[in-house]
Amino acid sequence: xxxxxxxxxxxxxxxxxxxxxxxxxxxxxxxxxxxxxxxxxxxxxxxxxxxxxxxxxxxxxxxxxxxxxxxxxxxxxxxxxxxxxxxxxxxxxxxxxxxxxxxxxxxxxxxxxxxxxxxxxxxxxxxxxxxxxxxxxxxxxxxxxxxxxxxxxxxxxxxxxxxxxxxxxxxxxxxxxxxxxxxxxxxxxxxxxxxxxxxxxxxxxxxxxxxxxxxxxxxxxxxxxxxxxxxxxxxxxxxxxxxxxxxxxxxxxxxxxxxxxxxxxxxxxxxxxxxxxxxxxxxxxxxxxxxxxxxxxxxxxxxxxxxxxxxxxxxxxxxxxxxxxxxxxxx
Amino acid sequence: xxxxxxxxxxxxxxxxxxxxxxxxxxxxxxxxxxxxxxxxxxxxxxxxxxxxxxxxxxxxxxxxxxxxxxxxxxxxxxxxxxxxxxxxxxxxxxxxxxxxxxxxxxxxxxxxxxxxxxxxxxxxxxxxxxxxxxxxxxxxxxxxxxxxxxxxxxxxxxxxxxxxxxxxxxxxxxxxxxxxxxxxxxxxxxxxxxxxxxxxxxxxxxxxxxxxxxxxxxxxxxxxxxxxxxxxxxxxxxxxxxxxxxxxxxxxxxxxxxxxxxxxxxxxxxxxxxxxxxxxxxxxxxxxxxxxxxxxxxxxxxxxxxxxxxxxxxxxxxxxxxxxxxxxxxxxxxxxxxxxxxxxxxxxxxx
Numbered sequence: 001x002x003x004x005x006x007x008x009x010x011x012x013x014x015x016x017x018x019x020x021x022x023x024x025x026x027x028x029x030x031x032x033x034x035x036x037x038x039x040x041x042x043x044x045x046x047x048x049x050x051x052x053x054x055x056x057x058x059x060x061x062x063x064x065x066x067x068x069x070x071x072x073x074x075x076x077x078x079x080x081x082x083x084x085x086x087x088x089x090x091x092x093x094x095x096x097x098x099x100x101x102x103x104x105x106x107x108x109x110x111x112x113x114x115x116x117x118x119x120x121x122x123x124x125x126x127x128x129x130x131x132x133x134x135x136x137x138x139x140x141x142x143x144x145x146x147x148x149x150x151x152x153x154x155x156x157x158x159x160x161x162x163x164x165x166x167x168x169x170x171x172x173x174x175x176x177x178x179x180x181x182x183x184x185x186x187x188x189x190x191x192x193x194x195x196x197x198x199x200x201x202x203x204x205x206x207x208x209x210x211x212x213x214x215x216x217x218x219x220x221x222x223x224x225x226x227x228x229x230x231x232x233x234x235x236x237x238x239x240x241x242x243x244x245x246x247x248x249x250x251x252x253x254x255x256x257x258x259x260x261x262x263x264x265x266x267x268x269x270x271x272x273x274x275x276x277x278x279x280x281x282x283x284x285x286x287x288x289x290x291x292x293x294x295x296x297x298x299x300x301x302x303x304x305x306x307x308x309x310x311x312x313x314x315x316x317x318x319x320x321x322x323x324x325x326x327x328x329x330x331x
Numbered sequence: 332x333x334x335x336x337x338x339x340x341x342x343x344x345x346x347x348x349x350x351x352x353x354x355x356x357x358x359x360x361x362x363x364x365x366x367x368x369x370x371x372x373x374x375x376x377x378x379x380x381x382x383x384x385x386x387x388x389x390x391x392x393x394x395x396x397x398x399x400x401x402x403x404x405x406x407x408x409x410x411x412x413x414x415x416x417x418x419x420x421x422x423x424x425x426x427x428x429x430x431x432x433x434x435x436x437x438x439x440x441x442x443x444x445x446x447x448x449x450x451x452x453x454x455x456x457x458x459x460x461x462x463x464x465x466x467x468x469x470x471x472x473x474x475x476x477x478x479x480x481x482x483x484x485x486x487x488x489x490x491x492x493x494x495x496x497x498x499x500x501x502x503x504x505x506x507x508x509x510x511x512x513x514x515x516x517x518x519x520x521x522x523x524x525x526x527x528x529x530x531x532x533x534x535x536x537x538x539x540x541x542x543x544x545x546x547x548x549x550x551x552x553x554x555x556x557x558x559x560x561x562x563x564x565x566x567x568x569x570x571x572x573x574x575x576x577x578x579x580x581x582x583x584x585x586x587x588x589x590x591x592x593x594x595x596x597x598x599x600x601x602x603x604x605x606x607x608x609x610x611x612x613x614x615x616x617x618x619x620x621x622x623x624x625x626x627x628x629x630x631x632x633x634x635x636x637x638x639x640x641x642x643x644x645x646x647x648x649x650x651x652x653x654x655x656x657x658x659x660x661x662x663x664x665x666x667x668x669x670x671x672x673x674x675x676x677x678x679x680x681x682x
Binding site: 158193 | 544549
């Protein structure tokens with residue numbers, strides 16, 4: 001099923017929200033307003049949004065270390081996300097998680113984590129839960145090309161296929177695990193080809209084409225809801241920035257500058273989609289209105305985050321299962 | 332009867348086997364000798380264990396053609412890794428039976444000096460670098476051995492035995508991918524006996540053919556009839572030759588069958604396989620019977636075959652005698668061969 005008129009403008013809006021959020025986040029990180037590490041999703045917007053738009057609001061998702069885009073793609077409010085980046089009490093994890101834990105439960109995100117491949121068994125478990133509870137929900141599991149070589153990938157996909165669980169294994173293949181190219185880390189270059197091993201369909205899609213990603217994910221979601229089991233989708237995408245902001249990689253470049261330039265100028269998912277929308281039924285004014293709206297939303301989120309208080313030091317041991325030794329537990 | 336979960340027809344593989352070397356008469360007899368050695372060793376060990384002479388074991392009866400067909404394709408200096416069901420692997424590679432039987436008895440003359448027992452018959456003299464009960468644990472070890480071979484620039488290969496259950500461990504995915512990228516000289520050899528203890532492949536694998544997993548890592552995957560010695564041998568020869576040429580690993584899936592329960596004295600309350608299925612394999616698909624028939628058809632005299640059986644029977648009896656008569660390890664040596672002593676032994680006198 002292709003993108004409807006309403007979804008097209010929503011797809012554009014969400015991609016832009018990710019792009020502007022990340023651009024501003026990167027700037028704030030460089031200025032020192034955001035602690036920790038910052039992994040930007042810039043370049044991967046179409047893969048994220050195309051997949052998320054194929055879900056219902058109550059469907060579940062798991063993210064990764066590069067996961068600011070996932071809640072935004074699923075429709076999350078930007079304010080608690082930006083506040084979380086700044087470690088504020090109003091953040092989505094009350095300032096305790098930071099950049100790699102923007103798990104907004106209100107839009108179905110059950111987890112984001114920096115453990116490479118760690119989300120894959122979680123998503124499989126969520127799908128098992130949906131199956132046991134007969135809820136018709138599906139779980140969309142985001143992971144990267146590096147995670148595919150973790151044992152959890154192998155174990156989870158086999159189990160997902162065996163039990164016909166409603167899960168969509170969605171690989172954002174951006175070509176590099178930090179600096180290790182796919183050719184340097186995979187026995188053969190097609191991640192989708194691994195699906196055959198488990199008896200599930202595997203699809204490759206252009207991750208820079210939001211409409212194509214939507215269609216292929218939509219099909220996988222429908223299959224999952226019918227009880228026919230999981231699908232492995234490989235979206236070929238690209239990361240514009242370094243693995244994380246400020247990461248200096250000494251020695252010979254692991255990717256040529258021309259390759260990055262090629263993606264930025266010719267394969268940018270937002271530019272490509274905008275051109276297409278203008279050729280179709282949208283006017284330049286329609287799209288400019290969305291762009292202004294998104295700029296305002298991101299600005300509001302930054303103001304909200306900046307003005308929010310830091311967590312109270314007395315609340316440090318709240319929300320823990322157990323108090324570490326010698327701490328003044330409240331309970 | 333219940334259809335067996337066997338792979339696609341294997342006659343084509345047999346035809347392909349004609350393109351590579353077939354077993355010579357001499358190798359055919361040696362293969363039979365090794366298969367009989369495994370079978371008689373296992374049968375005798377089961378009897379002795381049931382009589383209480385030592386504790387538990389996992390019998391390889393039924394797997395003989397898969398084991399020996401694979402081992403015969405190797406050189407003496409090639410490596411193998413084993414599993415929990417691994418008495419057959421050293422025997423298939425040509426090990427002396429005496430230290431193996433002594434190890435089952437926990438005697439000082441055992442291959443691990445009585446410290447390992449049934450699941451650790453790692454006879455390094457025939458290239459076995461590890462046997463372990465950790466399901467899927469041998470795959471990274473065999474991969475590491477393959478890397479060592481590549482780094483040292485020898486033309487050895489590493490052959491990794493594992494079962495259908497281990498194919499679902501994460502180590503499988505990680506090891507196969509790494510071996511394929513680096514084109515390591517490894518043969519991943521799955522003895523698929525259709526049941527992980529009592530869990531059928533259909534209840535533990537997204538699709539039934541383990542060999543189909545190979546293409547996802549960029550390596551060839553081959554299904555062979557694991558009860559057909561010659562077919563296993565031919566497929567392994569191709570894989571070994573590929574590995575020695577630096578062309579990388581191969582995944583071989585030998586469809587085989589376990590004649591005994593998962594392990595000695597295991598009572599599985601709910602039947603997981605039908606008595607008819609077991610009986611069918613024992614009566615129609617016994618690898619020893621099948622190979623004996625092949626040999627007779629190829630003109631080998633039955634007197635020659637009978638002589639092998641007599642010799643092996645005497646050898647196994649000799650191994651039991653050796654094991655029984657061997658001493659126990661000296662209690663004072665309990666902390667020998669450890670990287671570190673857990674407690675001071677003997678205890679230091681108080682100051």
